[in-house]
Amino acid sequence: MHPIPRYFVLAGLSLFALTAAAQESLRLCHNQDESFPWLLKRTPGVSQIMATEAAKALKIKLVLLPMPGAGCVEAVQQGRVDGAISIVFLPERLTSMVYPGPASGPADVQQRMYNNSVSLFHRKQDKLLWDGKKLQVSGVVGVRRGNFAAQTLLAMGIKVDSTSTSYVELFKRLERGEIAAAVIETIDGSEMLRHTISLRSLIEMHPQPFEREAFYTVFSKAYASRKPQVVKDFWKQMQQLRTSPEFAGNVQYLVRNLD
Structure with missing residues (x-):
């Protein structure tokens, strides 16, 4: 029996890693109540579209979970979901969830989703x-x-x-x-x-x-600890999408000026 060439082994491992990364999922909750144009029920709102586009760019399977507003925040704080979209910054939340910016706050407004x-x-x-x-x-x-x-x-x-x-x-x-x-x-x-x-x-x-007020994507402490690079890359995507003329054109039917 001939030994398997090393480059085949490496190629196989690389393919496995890529497949695993492609199958990685991110569970983000959001307020189940409509807030035009950011969060909608029948069709995706701007916030939902932003999160979807960011996940697509990072090759992550995104699962969006509508919940009562307070329930969503609680789910992030308890680590029952990976994070949430369309969340405002409150200093008292820094002990139980992660915002872009310094760990002690305030949140980095450049990496917000939008202003409202x-x-x-x-x-x-x-x-x-x-x-x-x-x-x-x-x-x-x-x-x-x-x-x-x-x-x-x-x-x-x-x-x-x-x-x-x-x-x-x-x-x-x-x-x-x-x-x-x-x-x-x-x-x-x-x-x-x-x-x-x-x-x-x-x-x-x-x-x-x-x-x-600025609204952000936030992550649970547990997820940010497990996937720090994904968290950083996701926030970068938020900033890039918000400032992208192409993305602004794609959502112009919902909002005239994305800030």
Whole structure:
């Protein structure tokens, strides 16, 4: 029996390694609620498309898992998924998940997925003053559960109700007078008013955005420890896609300017 030539052995091992890499999977969760144009249900939103394109470039099988927002964050923190997309930076999360940038924070905004803004919506009959620094409102402000604006409002001394799970629910509560105002993603809110005549006659959006925030792909501590290079390469892909004119053209039907 003749020994197998060494270069055949090496070639076989290389092929095995490539096959294993091609079959490697990455499980990322995201908020199951729609947030146009970033996260959609019937067709992929910009965030879902970005993650898919990044995984394709790295030859990784991507599995996207829609979950309740708080449940997704918890799944990453407990290592039940590899990571998540469309997550804002909160310092307290650094102990249980990994953002791009220094381990002690803050997150590297250059490797964000995108920037998004939220605005204040209120009934036209109710008085609301917002100058970019100070908010005057008579009553409780509603925010969607897990929205980053809740902490900003609380720091201002504003009463906050964060029990709503969607911006549609917030509009209904505004309409019924259960809350004095609502903080809603600017794109979602403006689209809702544009397409709903009954709401447009009753509710208005404050012209000055309330807050602007960067959204990231984050990873569990366990996955980042096992696959540090994949994590770094994925974040690089986020930056490249966000700044790519070609990618911007591909998603122009969803968002005019990807920031």
